[in-house]
Amino acid sequence: MAIRDIVLYPDDPLTQKAAPYESVGPEVAQLAADMFETMEAFDGCGLAGPQVGVSKRILVLHEPEQDQRLCLVNPEITEPEGSDTGEEGCLSLPRVFAMVERATRIRVQALDERGRRLDFEATGLLARIIQHEVDHLGGVVFIDRLDILTHEAKLQEWNDVRGQLAPAARGSAAAAELQPSP
Numbered sequence: 001m002a003i004r005d006i007v008l009y010p011d012d013p014l015t016q017k018a019a020p021y022e023s024v025g026p027e028v029a030q031l032a033a034d035m036f037e038t039m040e041a042f043d044g045c046g047l048a049g050p051q052v053g054v055s056k057r058i059l060v061l062h063e064p065e066q067d068q069r070l071c072l073v074n075p076e077i078t079e080p081e082g083s084d085t086g087e088e089g090c091l092s093l094p095r096v097f098a099m100v101e102r103a104t105r106i107r108v109q110a111l112d113e114r115g116r117r118l119d120f121e122a123t124g125l126l127a128r129i130i131q132h133e134v135d136h137l138g139g140v141v142f143i144d145r146l147d148i149l150t151h152e153a154k155l156q157e158w159n160d161v162r163g164q165l166a167p168a169a170r171g172s173a174a175a176a177e178l179q180p181s182p
């Protein structure tokens with residue numbers, strides 16, 4: 001296992017569409033193990049492949065309220081219901097937070113890191129984390145979900161933060177991904 005470097009916005013491949021897996025071999029479980037280790041090292045709630053430089057449809061998450069850890073490969077979200085606004089952050093835009101609207105209930109179909117089929121409903125914080133991470137697989141970050149004026153303000157905020165990050169400190173300066181609302 002190894003802690004990987006986090007790709008900062010808007011560096012490649014963060015804004016690109018990630019490719020699906022055609023098969024799930026042992027290298028996927030190895031990558032997932034690295035991603036879990038990296039996510040925990042930076043106190044994140046979720047981490048997507050493109051955030052560690054892997055443009056593939058894979059994500060890991062740790063939902064803190066139920067202490068649930070999941071790896072989702074080729075995840076698909078269907079049947080979104082409801083809407084709620086909650087605070088999000090992102091390991092690829094550390095120290096920037098914003099209120100983002102998400103569905104409150106979703107159905108998720110995916111494989112796990114060993115290729116086993118998953119099909120479940122997610123609500124609340126788990127649903128929010130999955131929607132945030134699946135966005136990453138489409139090249140979308142949470143500030144892209146904001147209205148244009150707020151987006152511009154958050155982008156400026158991030159550019160200021162990024163300018164202050166020393167190259168060597170960028171990784172360790174990362175704030176928690178997806179801070180739940182107080």
Ligand code: NI
Pocket residue numbers: 089090091092132136177
């Ligand atoms: Ni993120």
